Structures are given as C-alpha cells and as structure tokens.
Amino acid sequence: DAGVTQSPTHLIKTRGQQVTLRCSPKSGHDTVSWYQQALGQGPQFIFQYYEEEERQRGNFPDRFSGHQFPNYSSELNVNALLLGDSALYLCASSKYPGGNSPLHFGNGTRLTVT
Amino acid sequence: GIQVEQSPPDLILQEGANSTLRCNFSDSVNNLQWFHQNPWGQLINLFYIPSGTKQNGRLSATTVATERYSLLYISSSQTTDSGVYFCAVDPPREAAGNKLTFGGGTRVLVKP
Numbered sequence: 706d707a708g709v710t711q712s713p714t715h716l717i718k719t720r721g722q723q724v725t726l727r728c729s730p731k732s733g734h735d736t737v738s739w740y741q742q743a744l745g746q747g748p749q750f751i752f753q754y755y756e757e758e759e760r761q762r763g764n765f766p767d768r769f770s771g772h773q774f775p776n777y778s779s780e781l782n783v784n785a786l787l788l789g790d791s792a793l794y795l796c797a798s799s800k801y802p803g804g805n806s807p808l809h810f811g812n813g814t815r816l817t818v819t
Numbered sequence: 820g821i822q823v824e825q826s827p828p829d830l831i832l833q834e835g836a837n838s839t840l841r842c843n844f845s846d847s848v849n850n851l852q853w854f855h856q857n858p859w860g861q862l863i864n865l866f867y868i869p870s871g872t873k874q875n876g877r878l879s880a881t882t883v884a885t886e887r888y889s890l891l892y893i894s895s896s897q898t899t900d901s902g903v904y905f906c907a908v909d910p911p912r913e914a915a916g917n918k919l920t921f922g923g924g925t926r927v928l929v930k931p
Contacts, residue, residue: 738917747905747921748862761918793860799917807852807867808907808917813860 707732709811711796717817718786726781726814730798736760737779738808739771742793754779783816791818821846821910823922830927832896840891840925842906849911851882852919853891856903865891865904896929903927 710729718724730737736755740748750763754773773779777798783790793813800806822845832838842851853865866873866880868889873880877896882889893900903926907919 736917740919747907747924748919750918750920753918763918795862797917805850806917807864808919809864810854810862813862815860 709734709796709798709809711794711811711814713814714812715815715817717819719819720786720788722786723782723784724786724816726783726794726796726816727778728781728796728798728811729778730796731809734798734800734809735777736799736801737773737777738797738799739779739781740795740797740810741765742795742813744792748795751781786818788818791816821848821908821920823906823908823920825904825906825922825925827925828923830925832893832900832927832929834896834898834929834931836896836929837892837894838896838927840893840904840906840927842889842891842922844887844889844906844908846887846910848884848887848908850909850917851884851889852907852909853880853889854905854907855900856905856924858902862905893927896927898929898931901927901929 738753739751742748753761757773768784795813796811797808824843850869870884877894879892903924907921
C-alpha cells in the first residue's frame with residue numbers, strides 16, 4: 706500500500722522563476738493538502754484540494770496556486786519565486802475533507818531559491 | 820487564529836528514560852494530531868486524538884479538550900525516538916477540516 710509520494714525530492718531555482726511540485730495521495734485518500742515548512746519551524750498550511758477544487762486556503766499570496774486531477778493527485782505551483790520561498794514543501798492526504806481522519810504526509814520536496 | 824504552544828522546546832534523554840511532552844492550545848478544536856519528524860524530515864502521524872487517551876507501543880497520548888491541552892508520553896526511550904515532535908490542531912469551522920495549525924515542536928535527542 707503506497708503512502709503519499711512527492712516529486713522531485715530536491716529542487717534548486719533562481720529568483721523570479723516558476724516551479725511545479727507534484728504529489729500522489731495515499732491509496733484510498735481523496736483529499737490533498739499542501740504545507741510549507743521553513744527551517745526550524747512547524748509546517749504552515751497553504752491550501753487543500755477535494756473533488757478538484759480548492760476548499761481551504763491559508764495565509765499565502767496568489768503566487769501559490771494548485772490543482773487536483775481526477776485521480777486525486779495534485780500539483781503545487783509557485784510563480785515569481787522569492788528567496789523566502791526556500792523551504793520544505795509537504796503534501797498530505799486524508800480520506801475525508803471534514804477533518805475526521807488522520808493526515809498522512811509525504812517525504813517532502815526541498816526547494817532552494819538562489 | 821488559534822495559538823498552539825509546545826513544551827519543552829528541547830529535551831535530552833538517556834536511552835531508557837521516560838518523558839512527557841505537552842501541547843497547549845488557545846481555543847476549542849475539532850481534532851488534534853501528534854506527529855514525529857525524523858532527522859531526514861519525514862513527518863509521521865503518531866496519534867489522531869481529539870479527546871481521551873490512546874496508546875501505541877511505547878507511546879501514549881492524552882487530550883483533555885475541555886482544558887485545552889494534550890500530553891504525549893514516551894516510555895523506555897530509544898535512539899530512534901530522536902527528532903521533532905509536533906502537535907497540530909484543527910479548529911471547528913463550517914468548511915472542510917484538517918487545516919492544521921502546528922505548534923513550534925519539541926526537539927528530542929535520545930543518547931545511547
């Protein structure tokens with residue numbers, strides 16, 4: 706039973722560029738959330754997708770956008786990269802959108818912006 | 820928004836020792852989850868525990884929702900328990916849940 710998978714594992718980009726991160730949820734899960742974790746801090750909620758729609762959003766600018774596909778996989782896009790976007794980006798999946806089931810995380814994508 | 824505070828921030832244990840980590844939150848919550856982040860960055864769900872007590876091997880957790888705190892107990896600690904332990908809460912709302920707010924974490928180092 707595959708868990709949450711993310712790609713790529715590491716990425717180096719230059720300021721101003723755009724990046725796309727990918728996530729496949731755990732088998733049987735239909736809800737995908739994205740979190741940003743800066744060094745030494747706890748993860749921060751970016752947004753959540755269910756039934757191919759953004760259901761909730763955290764306090765992140767419009768440069769951060771996402772998509773969910775019919776097979777429940779998801780992408781996170783970040784435009785006009787800033788140095789401050791350097792972080793570990795974590796994808797998490799769950800079975801219901803209502804917060805009634807535990808969240809399972811992937812191993813993350815470490816993004817470095819130079 | 821809701822505030823989540825974890826204590827202590829850092830903990831050094833000798834292998835075999837027991838310890839208690841605490842999570843305080845400032846408002847009522849829909850659910851509470853404990854996670855362990857290992858030194859490689861992998862975040863593992865330990866407990867989904869909006870209230871009551873649960874046990875999983877050497878780990879157990881108790882959440883007293885009415886008093887807005889949760890405790891994570893580690894017994895007979897092992898070096899593989901090292902890492903950062905996060906508490907995360909999901910406030911009740913009308914929309915979808917699992918929009919977790921994380922605490923700052925407790926960094927645990929277990930020495931052999």
